[in-house]
Amino acid sequence: MAGHSQFKNIMHRKGAQDKKRAKVFTKLIREITVSAKTGLPDPQANPRLRAAISAARIANMPKDTIDRAIKKAIGGDDSATYEEIRYEGYGPAGVAVIVEVLTDNRNRAASEVRAAFSKYAGALGETNSVSFMFDRLGLITYPVQIGDYEKVFEASVEAGADDLELNDDIYEITCAPDDLNQVRENLEKTFGESSTMSLTWRPKTLSPVNEKQAETLIKLIDVLEDNDDVQDVFANYDMPAELIEKLSK
Numbered sequence: 001m002a003g004h005s006q007f008k009n010i011m012h013r014k015g016a017q018d019k020k021r022a023k024v025f026t027k028l029i030r031e032i033t034v035s036a037k038t039g040l041p042d043p044q045a046n047p048r049l050r051a052a053i054s055a056a057r058i059a060n061m062p063k064d065t066i067d068r069a070i071k072k073a074i075g076g077d078d079s080a081t082y083e084e085i086r087y088e089g090y091g092p093a094g095v096a097v098i099v100e101v102l103t104d105n106r107n108r109a110a111s112e113v114r115a116a117f118s119k120y121a122g123a124l125g126e127t128n129s130v131s132f133m134f135d136r137l138g139l140i141t142y143p144v145q146i147g148d149y150e151k152v153f154e155a156s157v158e159a160g161a162d163d164l165e166l167n168d169d170i171y172e173i174t175c176a177p178d179d180l181n182q183v184r185e186n187l188e189k190t191f192g193e194s195s196t197m198s199l200t201w202r203p204k205t206l207s208p209v210n211e212k213q214a215e216t217l218i219k220l221i222d223v224l225e226d227n228d229d230v231q232d233v234f235a236n237y238d239m240p241a242e243l244i245e246k247l248s249k
Contacts, residue, residue, distance in 0.1 A: 021059075026228050028056045029069045030102055034082050036073035047181040051197040058196065080104040087113050088131055089124040091220050093213040095237045096130035097122065098201050103229040112227055120220035121213075133236060134201040137162075138180030140187060141195045144169040152191075159186035170195070174202070203236030214239050218247050 035049035043050040049070075056066050083106055087099040097117075103109040117124045144166065146152060152171055156164045160183045161175045175183045177199055184197050209217060217237060224233045 023226065023228065024059050025056075025061055025065070027102075027231055028052065028059060028061060029065070030082060030228075031231065032056060032066060032069040033073045034084075034102060036070045041070055041074050047184070047197070054194070054196060055198075085109060086127065086131070087124060088127060088129045089117050089122055090130065091117070091120065091122040091235060091237075092216045093207055093209045093237075095207045095209060095213075095217055095235050096133045096203070097220070097224075098131060098134065098234040099224055099230055100232040100234075101229050102231050105229075109227075109229040112229070113224065116220060116223045116227070120223065121216050122220055131201070133205065134203050134234065136177055137200050137202050138175045138177050138183065138197075139200045140173045140175075140180070140184050140197050142171045142173070142187075142191055143195060144171060146171070146191045155187065155190045156183075159183045159190075161187075174200075201234040203234075206236050206238035208238045211243060214243055215247060 031052040032049065035046060035052045039046035039048060041049070043053050053066055082102050082104050085101045085103065085106065087101060087110070089097050089099075091097045099113055101109050101113070114124045116122075140161075142152070147155075149164075149166060152173075153164050156173045159173075160179055161173045163174045165172045165174075173183070173187065180197065180199065184194055188194060214237070217235070221233050221235060224230050
C-alpha cells in the first residue's frame, strides 16, 4: 500500500507539473502569435517575436509548436483578437501591483483580475495609479559564464545600456525601453544570443511586509499568474529571502 501511495503522490506531482507547463505554454504561444501578427513573422526583423521565441526555448517548448504558432498567425487561422491591457492596484500592506494582460475577452479579464485583488486583501485601481512607483526598463539577461563583471560592465556601457546587476548567477542588463533592441543587437555581437529580452517594471521603492501579509500577497500573485490572460505580474514588496523560501514550500 505504501508503494501505491508513493506512486499516487508521484503521479499527482507529475500532473501538477504538466498542468503548470501547459499554462506556461499557453501564455507563450499567445505572445508568439500576437508578436507575429503585429510585426513581421521573421524574428530577426521583429524584436518582440524574437524575445517571445527565446522565452519559449527557455521553457523547452518544441520547435514545431513555435513554428505552428507563427504559421497560424501569418495564415490568419487564429480568429481570436488579443488586446493588451495593464491593470494596477494595491495588495496587502499597500504593496503596489502591476498586472499585464493579453486577452481576447476584456470583460472576463477585468472581472477575474478584480476578483483576485478583492479576495486577497487588495484593491484594483485606475490606470497609472501605481505605475509611477516603477521604472519602465528594457531588460536583457545572460548567464554569469559569459565573463567577469568588469568585462560585461564595459561591454554593456559600450552597447548603450544604463545599468548592470548580478543576481543569482544571472547578469541583468537594463536600458531605456526604446533602446532595447539596439542594445540587445550590440551585446549579441560580443556575447552571442541573450538568454532573455523583455520590457519590465522595476520598483523605485519597496514596501516591507510581515509574514501574514506576505502569505496573502503570495497567494494573490499566484492566482494572478495562474490566469491564462495574465502575462506578467510585478510588485514592489520587500520580503526577506528566508520568508520567500518558507512560503515557497
